Amino acid sequence: MGIEFRGVSKTYADGTVAVTDFSCTVPSHSTLALVGSSGSGKTTLMRMVNRMVDPSAGTVLIDERDVRELDKVALRRSIGYVPQAGGLLPHRRVVDNVATVPVLTGTSRRTARADALDLLARVGLDPALGRRFPSQLSGGQQQRVAVARALAADPHILLMDEPFGAVDPIVRRDLQDQLAELQAELGKTIVLVTHDIDEAFRLGDQVVILRTGGVVAQTGTPQQILAEPADDFVRDFVGADRAERRLTTTEVDGRRIVVDGDGRPVGVLA
Amino acid sequence: MTWLEANRSYVLDMLLQHVQIAVPAVLISIVAAVALGRLAWRWRRVGAVVLGATSLLYSVPALPLLIVIPVVLSIPLRSDLNLIIALALYGTALLAGTALDAFRSVDPRVREAAEALGHSRAGIWWKVDLPLSFPVLLSGIRVITVSTVSLVTIGALVGIQSLGNLLTDGFQRGIHAEIVTGIVLTILVAVVLDVLLVLVGALVTPWRRRTPRARSRRRADDTAAVSA
Numbered sequence: 171m172g173i174e175f176r177g178v179s180k181t182y183a184d185g186t187v188a189v190t191d192f193s194c195t196v197p198s199h200s201t202l203a204l205v206g207s208s209g210s211g212k213t214t215l216m217r218m219v220n221r222m223v224d225p226s227a228g229t230v231l232i233d234e235r236d237v238r239e240l241d242k243v244a245l246r247r248s249i250g251y252v253p254q255a256g257g258l259l260p261h262r263r264v265v266d267n268v269a270t271v272p273v274l275t276g277t278s279r280r281t282a283r284a285d286a287l288d289l290l291a292r293v294g295l296d297p298a299l300g301r302r303f304p305s306q307l308s309g310g311q312q313q314r315v316a317v318a319r320a321l322a323a324d325p326h327i328l329l330m331d332e333p334f335g336a337v338d339p340i341v342r343r344d345l346q347d348q349l350a351e352l353q354a355e356l357g358k359t360i361v362l363v364t365h366d367i368d369e370a371f372r373l374g375d376q377v378v379i380l381r382t383g384g385v386v387a388q389t390g391t392p393q394q395i396l397a398e399p400a401d402d403f404v405r406d407f408v409g410a411d412r413a414e415r416r417l418t419t420t421e422v423d424g425r426r427i428v429v430d431g432d433g434r435p436v437g438v439l440a
Numbered sequence: 441m442t443w444l445e446a447n448r449s450y451v452l453d454m455l456l457q458h459v460q461i462a463v464p465a466v467l468i469s470i471v472a473a474v475a476l477g478r479l480a481w482r483w484r485r486v487g488a489v490v491l492g493a494t495s496l497l498y499s500v501p502a503l504p505l506l507i508v509i510p511v512v513l514s515i516p517l518r519s520d521l522n523l524i525i526a527l528a529l530y531g532t533a534l535l536a537g538t539a540l541d542a543f544r545s546v547d548p549r550v551r552e553a554a555e556a557l558g559h560s561r562a563g564i565w566w567k568v569d570l571p572l573s574f575p576v577l578l579s580g581i582r583v584i585t586v587s588t589v590s591l592v593t594i595g596a597l598v599g600i601q602s603l604g605n606l607l608t609d610g611f612q613r614g615i616h617a618e619i620v621t622g623i624v625l626t627i628l629v630a631v632v633l634d635v636l637l638v639l640v641g642a643l644v645t646p647w648r649r650r651t652p653r654a655r656s657r658r659r660a661d662d663t664a665a666v667s668a
């Protein structure tokens with residue numbers, strides 16, 4: 171399932187220009203990371219895929235089909251969605267949150283719950299947590315539940331809106347690793363929104379850096395962007411000049427050690 | 441006590457009457473206020489006007505209202521329906537604003553996530569908006585329940601039977617026991633209905649019951665998740 175943004179723009183009713191003539195193709199089984207500061211139109215772009223937002227101009231295609239031809243509700247049920255922090259249904263138990271979409275599409279509650287417990291284990295949660303309500307979980311656990319919920323109907327496409335933006339850095343790293351692991355296994359087509367360039371580089375096969383107004387500053391693989399930042403904005407945004415990105419090698423006891431700009435060792439050159 | 445014993449069936453009759461008027465009035469108020477609150481939530485401008493007009497209703501004195509309603513709807517003055525409609529109008533006026541607050545209390549992030557998962561419009565209403573706005577709505581329902589139960593007594597002035605009759609009759613005939621019985625039972629009905637509402641509320645909103653253990657457990661789990 172590939173996704174194509176074909177010249178999409180979005181101007182909201184109040185005149186806010188959120189996205190300007192954006193084009194991009196996300197090949198099947200790959201991850202597109204949309205990164206930019208707050209208000210740069212990332213969420214707006216992502217929402218065009220499941221028609222939470224309809225573009226003012228241009229089209230979004232899934233497998234060559236214009237999403238506008240598809241029924242909104244059916245389309246959304248067929249796409250996994252991980253909202254920002256606080257998007258779980260607070261009044262449903264964890265297991266029922268995970269089972270939401272299968273139940274909506276007619277799977278019996280019993281089967282959906284059993285599957286949901288398996289999914290909790292897959293995202294690194296004790297299935298016993300299934301009985302709790304979201305408020306009884308930590309922020310990190312809640313986002314794991316959100317990932318499990320998005321995977322419950324086994325969708326081909328996954329939309330993630332700053333899924334780990336509100337959890338502390340150590341937990342975030344852990345969640346990113348787990349997502350990378352799941353993705354290696356599942357091969358979904360993912361659109362990931364983040365304001366964290368490290369997260370974008372870590373998880374994105376393709377990274378789009380946006381400036382205000384949803385204007386593309388640069389598109390490319392993490393390697394391309396780091397190697398050749400398009401301009402000062404991108405250079406600044408990816409922190410190409412940041413000490414921890416300026417790596418050099420030194421030789422210690424015959425082994426080549428990589429150190430960052432502050433002289434801290436970060437690894438050994440193989 | 442002797443008065444009460446001698447008049448047991450009469451008192452029971454009035455008690456039953458009282459409840460039969462109060463409960464439908466409250467139920468109608470809830471439905472009407474939720475509808476108005478929803479309207480006001482959906483369309484701000486129209487909503488502000490409608491809610492403003494509704495709250496004005498509350499300033500109409502009860503006795504004139506009990507005379508106007510039968511004229512407008514051509515129903516008998518001395519009918520339960522007359523009083524039920526009047527009380528429902530007051531209840532709606534009191535509750536509509538709370539209903540709007542209740543819908544506003546629903547976290548928009550939750551509503552949006554529910555929509556993005558593929559809930560239909562009706563699905564969002566029944567499965568998200570209604571349950572999540574219920575706690576705030578319930579606080580308003582408790583207020584109008586108590587006020588409606590006490591207002592039912594007014595019907596006695598135009599001859600609609602309720603516990604209010606114990607008050608008017610007691611005053612006219614100077615029977616203190618009757619007056620006290622009327623007051624105590626009215627309060628009792630209000631208290632019993634309020635307790636029922638609180639119980640039902642706790643029963644249908646299990647997610648709001650916080651065990652004290654939950655907080656400390658939460659922290660422990662995060663460390664566990666990291667080290668896992």
Ligand SMILES: Nc1ncnc2c1ncn2[C@@H]1O[C@H](COP(=O)(O)OP(=O)(O)O)[C@@H](O)[C@H]1O
Pocket residue numbers: 182183184186187188206207208209210211212213214215
């Ligand atoms: N429903 C809306 N109505 C009006 N303006 C909006 C709406 N949603 C977003 N915007 C505006 O559009 C711009 C882009 O928003 P968004 O796509 O949410 O950015 P990001 O996700 O990158 O923070 C912002 O200026 C935001 O205020």
Ligand SMILES: [Mg+2]
Pocket residue numbers: 209212213214331
């Ligand atoms: Mg956003």
